[in-house]
Amino acid sequence: MANESLTAVICADHGSVTGGQAKVAIDSALGLKQAGVRVIFFTAAAPVDARLTEAGIEVVCLGQTDLLGASSRLAGMAQGTWNRLAASRLAETLAAAPRGRTVVHVHGWARALSPSIARPIAASGLPAVYTVHEYFLFCPNGGFYNYQNNHICGLAPLSPACVATHCDQISYARKLWRSARLELARRYAGLPQVFSDYICLSAFQHALVAPYLPRGAQVSLISNPIDVPDLGPRTAPDDGAFLFVGRLSPEKGVFLFAEAAARLGVAANFIGDGPLAGELRSRFPGACLLGWKNSEEVRAAMRRARALAFPSLWYEGQPLTVLEAKALGLPAIVADRCAGREEIENGVEGLWFSSGDAASLAEAMGRLQDRDLAGRMSRAAYENYWRSPSTPQRHVEALIGLYREMLSVPRREKNI
Secondary structure, X not given: OOHHHOEEEEEEEEOOOOOHHHXXXXXXXXXXXXOOOEEEEEEEEOOOOHHHHHOXXXXXXXXXXXXXXXXOHXXXXXXXXXXXHHHHHHHHHHHOOOOOOEEEEEOOOOOOOOHHHHHHHHHHOOOEEEEOOOOOOOOOOOOOEEOOOOEEOOOOOOOHHHHHOOOOOOOHHHHHHHHHHHHHHHHHOOOHHHOOEEEEOOHXXXXXXXXXXXXXXXXXXOOOOOOOOOOOOOOOOOOOOEEEEOOOOHHHOHHHHHHHHHHHOOOEEEEEOOOOHHHHHHHOOOOEEEEOOOHHHHHHHHHHOOEEEEOOOOOOOOOHHHHHHHHOOOOEEEEOOOHHHHHOOEOOOEEEEOOOOHHHHHHHHHHOOOHHHHHHXXXXXXXXXXXXXXXXXXXXXXXXXXXXXXXXXXXXXXOO
């Protein structure tokens, strides 16, 4: 089947880049279009990234906000519970798509589209695939994480103990609503069952979600794409600073990194912003908060730094920052209970440390003060990444291969 005969209906909460999930959805849409695939981009929340229309992609945007941008809390809850407009417009879109040549690819539903998209997908009879960027299809708060005590949660989702536990970032009332929404998505709408296929970003993530996938679901491991130029092997770092890149929020482990750096007496640089910026600055005056930077500035900082610190306290999906660091020849120190560890061979391209343990993180950072060790890990990170890079082109090739397989009969069994 030629690429030109394929149609991909990509469903995403946002029509513009608001985070990693939306970025991957938009980047993959652009890559698929460039490869000759007909792409229909279906989204709830405006605005729409101009690159989509400029590329000739057919865009169906409902002109809504996401749940946080709704006119009132009740309006957001109503949309998030059952977005009637999304259901009706998606039904129209899928009804017009060519049979036998169309795949529905959902990147997200929890922030704007709602579980209502299950009905039109099921009614269309088209094969559908879901990329597991986060965990809202399996866990009420989307993270298998208790935001109240800042620990990974081991409770069975929607069990009595789960429902009784206040783990939401904002309020227990929102936790209860999210639990009811997930129950509706799973039992009334049958959202997990409309997907014949799931894309996991790593084997780590697949092991985490496997118990919650529908029986018989096909699983493919396809890494997210990153667009990083090959700048060649790194020379010795220009400074001895350790670097954090990302949102300054509790689950990202920002205080853990700052405490480890303070214990060790080394510089801790933070690129990013978020709700903890003020408290971080107050508690750790030695930390250097640089705010958000553009891509070129981030790359330059990575090329100068001693190592990337990735102290995330929750599982993550696939942290693109770790992949970018590896591509740039920057060793990474990652928590051993997050998905970032899969990108780093411990002791070769960086180090693992015990998740949530500042002393363990400080010990790993101390080891990388050895310039020779840091240099060896830098070379290994760069060389190992570029042997099999997670480029946009490779990502698109993997998607097209999966789409063709989904449209073929009979399907082959996968063992992952």
